[in-house]
Amino acid sequence: MSSQSAVPSPVRLVAMAASATLVGIGLGRFAYAALLPGVIQRGWLSEADAGYVGAANLLGYLVGAVLAGRVGRRWGATPVIRLSALLVAVGFAASAWPGPVWWFSLWRFVAGVTGALLMVLAPSLIAGHLPESMRKRGTTWIFTGVGVGVLFSATLVPLLIDSGLMLAWLGLALACLPPIWVLWRRWPPVAAANPHDQGPGRGAGLLLGVVYVAYLLDAVGFVPHTVFWVDYLERQRGFSHWAGALQWAVFAVGAVSGPFLAGALARRLGWHRTLITALTLKGTGVLLPMLVPGLAAVTASSFLVGAMIPTMVSGVMGRTAELVPPRLATQAWGRATALFAVGQAIAAYALAALYARPGGGPLIFQIGGVVLLAAALLMALSGVAARRAGHR
Template sequence: MIPTPAEATGPLLRQAPARRWAAARLALGTASALGISRFAYGLLLPAMRTDLHWSLAQAGALTTANSLGYLLGALLAGVLGRRWGPTATFHLGMMLTALALAATAVSGAYLALLTARTAAGVAGALVFVAGGVIASRNAAAARSPAPITIYFSGAGLGIAVCGASLPPLMTRAPHDWPSAWIGLAAFAFLATAASWTAARVDEPELRSATGRPRMGRLWRTALAYLLFAGGYIAYVTFLSATLAQDHAPVWLISTLWTLLGIGAMAAPRLWNPLIGAWPPARVLTTLLALLGGASALALVSTSYAVLAISVLAYGGTFMTVPAAVTATIRGATRPEDWAPTLSAFTTVFAAGQAVGPWAAGAIADHTSAGATLVWTAALCASAAVVAATGRPKPPR
């Protein structure tokens, strides 16, 4: 049964402080594996590009390498989840994320950085899938989508931390980007320790091989997810580069990234009632349409107020898309199929991410950095149209 808006927003907040605290600590998984490991690169990109003499296509290729690693990790996550369970898979992903971030600081050689970013992608997918399964089971136990939206909103904490710290650091020491990666690795190790005991479910974990990915009834959702993945990552990857090309002050870049993270952290309060009350297709369509509009808004004007609205709207929606897709999977498949189906969707997601940054960067090299925002707006709008036609039914 789908809870009403009042039922959807309340249960987790009314439960014991220990459970609320556990949900917040589990969200450190996306803070580390997404907010830090993946999205911090967009802030460090201008300094690394200048210091290492990269083109935009080369810069985008590192994000593509990260996404290819993410693709591999998504394939591994389904296997490891069935064999070890989501808790052990989550722990492994968190440890590998911290180690990959530390490895990014070791060398400025392009091949070494490609390897480190690929490893970070593998680790991030393990965390993403395993944590999503844990959050889904906790949401089922709580009869509320709150554990899912809280989990994915954790990426906002990592983004806000990066936005507040990295731009000023890169201004004072633009060639010292390795130290920034070391600091991010330290954050990831702390997040691993803090989230360790939160990565559990309130029922015996399913490790059998009986579950199967159920993509047939969800193919429209999967296609929309593919388009979203190829589009959204360009906004996050190249926003700082676009602003730097327009000679935006450092305080503005820092403020906008912090607002992006704050928007992502605030998203559960806004979207929990709608995910609980609206049909999944309507939620996903609304989110994707807002993302397309938010990215297009940054093209309309470069005024500080318009850019602030753009990043707040983007931050308040982009990490809720995986939450909405996860909720869709939970409602359209049996519990034993959640892990393999989520792993299959993450594979689709990773494929879109692998192509998107490189393609957007290559187009921008022949036009302008602003072309990356056009890319995001076009793909998210297309994804919204596809999602509007998908209405998956619950399993028998």
């Protein structure tokens, strides 16, 4: 009875984990990305310097994902989650004045590390305490924080920039405070490890490896829309600044609705088929405006890709948790996140080089879409092979 009373209600558990994803990814990553054009226009950073700063963030995310499990075990998940959220806010405040490139790079590196720690530790800790009846829904709703941050970046950040860069940075720091307050509430205890738990068997291990590869490939398809989409629409498709911003807002609405769609898919199809569906829809969404002319195809692409980002994240987390014992769930999710970070970093540099070439705009979306569809096919084939071998 006492152990049960120590666990907050499921709604509060989901709100706590969603607050972590809001601070770490929604604000720490996407809201910053919306600030970047203003930072360059006002001369705080050159375009080349902005590239170095962005690379520091990607490196930090990789470091955080690799170390998350170890750091959580060493210092405890709850203190690490709280400190990470605080450091995101401190990083925004510390960037509110023009400084050297190394200063911005330092805080973007810190934001990358802390974002990965929040993304790995908080969802893993919370998902294990959700009742079985709402575990799939709850696991997907955790990632509404990402969508809310994207929506914030599409709507309020441009208004903050109009008030001045200093106020914009400080506004982002203040925006972190409400979710940090939620994170300061009582967290559930870390589930005790079962010494009899073993790692995944050979069949499950192969399935887990396929999930890892598919998530790495998903990172390649993630880059075109999250890095180049608005710029591509404005500079290569003739969209006005406001029309491009509207498409980013549609993307944000998709990202907010994605967790609820993911929950419905997971309950009906299971995690494995949810991943196949998400990869197929995401790949189709990335390719659609390259194949079909007109505003409707562009808008459908914005919404579909936005919705599939949290669907993929929650799907990978749910599927890895199915394939490993509970005590290994955080480690497995951390590895998946680290592989995503590797794929994202490599794709960002490679696709940026292609994008700068003549005709590179459509090409990077074609590459992203084909890679996503290949990942969907890989997942489908692994499911067929697993059923023949008697695995789930």
